[in-house]
Amino acid sequence: MTDFFEFQSKTKILSGRGALLRLPNEIRLLGGSRILLISDETLKKIGMTERIRSILQEENLQIAEIFTDIPTDSSLSVANHIAEICRDRQIDAIIALGGGSVIDTSKGVRMILSQKSDDILKLSGYEGLPAGKGIPLCIIPTTSGTGSEVTGVAVIRDENRNLKMEFISTNIQPDIAVLDPEMTVSMPPKVTAATGMDALCHAVEGYTCLQKNPLSDAYAVTAVRLVSENLVRAVKDGSDTDARIAMANAALMAGISFSNSMVGIVHGIGHALGAVSRVPHGTAMNILLPHCMMYNMDECEKGYADLLLWLAGPEIYAATPESGRAHACVRFIRRLSEQLRAICGLPLTLSEAGVSKADFERIAETSLRDGANLVNPKYVDRDVILSILEKAY
DSSP states (O other), X not given: OOSOOOOOOOOEXXXXXXXXXXXXXXXXXXXXXXXXEEOOHHHHHTTHHHXXXXXXXXXXOEEEEEEOOOOSSOBHHXXXXXXHHHHHHTOOEEEEEESHHHHHHHHHHHHHHHTTOSOGGGGOEESOOOOOSOOOEEEEESSSSOOTTSOSEXXXXXXXXXXXXXXXXXXXXXXXXXXXXXXXXXXXXXXXXXXXXXXXXXXXXXXXXXXXXXXXXXXXXXXXXXXXXXXXXXXXXXXXXXXXXXXXXXXXXXXXXXXXXXXXXXHHHHHHHHHHHOOOHHHHHHHHXXXXXXXXXXHHHHXXXXXXXXXXXXXXXXHXXXXXXXXXXXXXXXXXXXXXXXXXXXXXXXXXXXXXXGGHHHHHHHHHTOGGGGGSSSOOOHHHHHHHHHHHO
16 A cells, blocks of 8 residues: 555535436525536537526526537637636536537646636646636536546646647546446447547556555545446447446546556557647547557556456456466457447557557657656657557558
């Protein structure tokens, strides 16, 4: 056991069927009266933003502003723009409805407002953000992967430098997370698969990175088990609400784990793939995870061996020789990825994801600037990144 660790998870979690109906009371308890709803155009078109509006209206709460012009990768300029709208409209609470980009954007807006800043770039750094003015933030995820509804991390793209920036602070953690299967049943199979593998990656890295601790471990292994038992079910049948809520809980628990233990090389390279080659984040995690695990194997062998129990179950774990469990863990994840490709076409290689080898150097240089590599269990340099990219191609 580690000699010293820090752990924090302050987000109140509402999880299960009908969780959305509890939202108005939670907003009211947080003191919200002029509410900003941040979402995206797709969710607006299919009626989800109107669904949130109607739930609030039934309890005499009004949405003062709805903003849905969110890019695929959240951006610094958009966060600054929305914060200015909030000041003009005297917004005192934020609800974010959507996936990772929407959620990270909402965290960025809350950061700007709480710090009374005019530019989010002035707030960049690691654990240096004071509490500031309280602006209630409620997250309703419509995907099950990022875990961002409970994390102290926001990844926001600097479009001028073509770089994904990480803002990390316990003061970024949202106040409320609402997990309701009603919000995820419309997720397409490929998105379900990609976001599910993102959750798995968070749990694996959370269990093996340098800041791991007993509490983060407990969340990580439970998340691994839930993904193993429910991801394929959710991809095959999106209307399976039991599988949907299990995956939502898996993503959330993996988020709590890695928010405290941090992530490593998979995310360090994955962020760069998103910034340079526009590979969707979950797709990048799915492709990179087994290759990065093999690179970390000599430092993480025991951890990977432990995870085999939660991935494959007690019978396979017991039947696998102790010396082979870590490699069996990687093989299990490879087979899961292959199964997902067969079901829904989730890319298994960088070439399938449309990445050009001509971009490898730029990806490597971008990755080297990513803070996730700093807490990877094993040293990462340019040659290591290029080698992993070649193997993943």
